[in-house]
Amino acid sequence: MSEVVFANEMDEEMTLNMGPHHPSTHGVLRFIIKSDGEIIRRATPDVGYLHRSIEKIGERCTYQGYMPYTDRVDYVAAMFANECWASACEKLMDIQVPKRAQYLRVISCELNRISSHMIALGAMAMDIGAVTPFPWTLREREYVNDLVEELCGARLTYNYHRIGGVSFDMPKGWRDKALKFLDNFEPAMWEFDRLVTMNDIFLKRLGNVAVISADEAKDWGLVGPNLRASGVKWDLRKEDHYSVYDDFEFDIPVGDGAAGAVGDCWDRFNVRVKECRESTKIVRQALEKIDQYPEDDILGKLPKKIKPDGEAYSRIESARGDMGCYVVGRGATEPYRARFRTGSFTAMGIIEAKSPGLFLADLVALIASLDVVAPEIDR
Amino acid sequence: MNAAEIFKKLAGEFGDSAVFDFHEAGKDKDPWFQVDAFSIEPIAVKMKTDPELHFDYLECVTGIDFPDDKKIHVVYHLYSYAKKHRVVVKVLLDRDDPVVPTLTHVWPTANWQERECFDLLGVLFDGHPDLRRILLPDDWEGHPLRKDYEAASEYHGIPTIRPNPVELFSIKLPEKKAQA
Numbered sequence: 375m376s377e378v379v380f381a382n383e384m385d386e387e388m389t390l391n392m393g394p395h396h397p398s399t400h401g402v403l404r405f406i407i408k409s410d411g412e413i414i415r416r417a418t419p420d421v422g423y424l425h426r427s428i429e430k431i432g433e434r435c436t437y438q439g440y441m442p443y444t445d446r447v448d449y450v451a452a453m454f455a456n457e458c459w460a461s462a463c464e465k466l467m468d469i470q471v472p473k474r475a476q477y478l479r480v481i482s483c484e485l486n487r488i489s490s491h492m493i494a495l496g497a498m499a500m501d502i503g504a505v506t507p508f509p510w511t512l513r514e515r516e517y518v519n520d521l522v523e524e525l526c527g528a529r530l531t532y533n534y535h536r537i538g539g540v541s542f543d544m545p546k547g548w549r550d551k552a553l554k555f556l557d558n559f560e561p562a563m564w565e566f567d568r569l570v571t572m573n574d575i576f577l578k579r580l581g582n583v584a585v586i587s588a589d590e591a592k593d594w595g596l597v598g599p600n601l602r603a604s605g606v607k608w609d610l611r612k613e614d615h616y617s618v619y620d621d622f623e624f625d626i627p628v629g630d631g632a633a634g635a636v637g638d639c640w641d642r643f644n645v646r647v648k649e650c651r652e653s654t655k656i657v658r659q660a661l662e663k664i665d666q667y668p669e670d671d672i673l674g675k676l677p678k679k680i681k682p683d684g685e686a687y688s689r690i691e692s693a694r695g696d697m698g699c700y701v702v703g704r705g706a707t708e709p710y711r712a713r714f715r716t717g718s719f720t721a722m723g724i725i726e727a728k729s730p731g732l733f734l735a736d737l738v739a740l741i742a743s744l745d746v747v748a749p750e751i752d753r
Numbered sequence: 754m755n756a757a758e759i760f761k762k763l764a765g766e767f768g769d770s771a772v773f774d775f776h777e778a779g780k781d782k783d784p785w786f787q788v789d790a791f792s793i794e795p796i797a798v799k800m801k802t803d804p805e806l807h808f809d810y811l812e813c814v815t816g817i818d819f820p821d822d823k824k825i826h827v828v829y830h831l832y833s834y835a836k837k838h839r840v841v842v843k844v845l846l847d848r849d850d851p852v853v854p855t856l857t858h859v860w861p862t863a864n865w866q867e868r869e870c871f872d873l874l875g876v877l878f879d880g881h882p883d884l885r886r887i888l889l890p891d892d893w894e895g896h897p898l899r900k901d902y903e904a905a906s907e908y909h910g911i912p913t914i915r916p917n918p919v920e921l922f923s924i925k926l927p928e929k930k931a932q933a
Binding site for chain 2: 613686698
């Protein structure tokens with residue numbers, strides 16, 4: 375029996391446990407909430423329920439053998455962890471990736487970005503009480519999964535990228551299927567906008583909720599769509615000029631504060647909606663341009679012995695923002711240290727700072743709008 | 754500014770004993786330099802607030818264990834959104850007593866990353882507001898990313914090592930009897 379102590383007789387602080395199996399906490403994570411009625415005084419995240427010691431496993435696998443494990447870093451957007459690990463190893467060993475492989479990487483990553491954002495958008499709408507959008511977004515996600523399945527054989531944990539390239543070229547007729555999907559997807563997103571994004575109830579529910587300013591977002595290390603929603607026009611695809619993203623024309627959507635202040639929950643939602651459209655643009659251009667490069671030239675020249683000495687830090691723009699991989703090799707077949715820096719981990723850090731004064735129901739909106747995925751936090 | 758210029762500027766400001774050992778990009782693909790553990794705090798403040806450096810983004814805090822040298826390296830990857838330059842800063846700590854001042858009040862994002870580093874490598878961040886384990890349970894013993902870590906055989910009655918499933922489920926075929 376714990377004793378309840380009130381600071382004064384009006385003060386009724388209560389401790390509420392949310393999770394680990396709360397349906398709105400996107401995987402397995404837990405919050406310990408001190409609240410006064412509906413108003414939160416402090417919400418402390420308790421993470422680690424999905425810790426699988428990915429980094430420790432990395433020290434025991436060979437460089438190529440670690441690739442399937444990186445899928446599990448973020449199983450909603452596994453392609454990005456693949457690419458991040460591959461690019462870090464390529465940087466470490468100075469491996470050139472053939473152009474066709476880079477195009478295939480871009481196509482697969484952007485399709486994965488769409489499918490990941492579909493989960494984020496649908497789940498966010500469901501978290502705040504709108505059930506209809508979730509099946510809508512899952513329907514689109516299924517089409518992407520079908521496409522990716524034909525490309526690499528898996529629907530969730532792809533293991534598609536390789537150090538130096540990708541594992542398979544596009545199958546015959548795949549391009550037409552992908553184009554057909556995009557033709558259907560674009561109008562579906564406009565429909566989705568009419569259903570949810572521009573819905574008056576939705577705007578009022580999320581406008582001005584949990585506003586994160588640009589400085590706060592930088593200080594707390596928010597990345598990707600969360601950072602852009604706060605008004606910082608920043609995208610690694612444009613800034614780092616990695617892979618072949620320079621070949622494509624696309625915009626970087628930023629938060630505009632149409633529903634209230636810049637950096638509120640609705641902005642974070644809307645940025646993701648817009649990013650899906652940009653991704654379709656990129657995939658279309660990539661499918662058009664990929665034919666200039668010879669077929670089946672998809673794996674670069676690897677050194678005979680993969681025993682690098684040195685270290686490299688590589689970062690890519692994943693669905694949840696800047697994903698970094700730091701790999702240290704000491705002349706062995708296994709990496710000496712493999713470290714993943716993920717967007718969700720730092721995004722969770724800000725919740726404790728933003729929670730005081732929020733309504734309990736708005737905390738759910740904040741978690742969902744940051745698009746945290748538990749495996750990526752815990753690794 | 755490139756990494757060499759940043760290093761020169763900081764070394765000029767804080768002296769060669771605080772900022773030293775610059776490595777050009779070569780074997781290590783990103784240029785890096787060392788910073789003395791005791792003076793990392795003012796250096797970090799300088800790196801964030803100086804208008805020429807303006808490192809407003811702490812990307813990554815990594816701990817690496819080197820038992821051969823009896824050292825733990827804490828690696829900070831820093832980036833500037835405004836100036837678009839990046840730098841890698843390393844702090845070498847004594848392996849038996851790894852203590853480094855926290856940078857939580859310079860970059861709040863260091864809070865969780867330092868907790869993770871403490872959890873997995875046992876680096877103590879002096880002055881950290883909430884230095885608890887983050888990924889592992891509170892009563893976990895040891896720091897798994899240390900090279901000499903040996904996992905306990907069980908945790909509260911849950912075995913940490915499972916038998917090899919191949920051996921466990923292998924069915925022994927009856928031996929062939931000699932033909933009569």
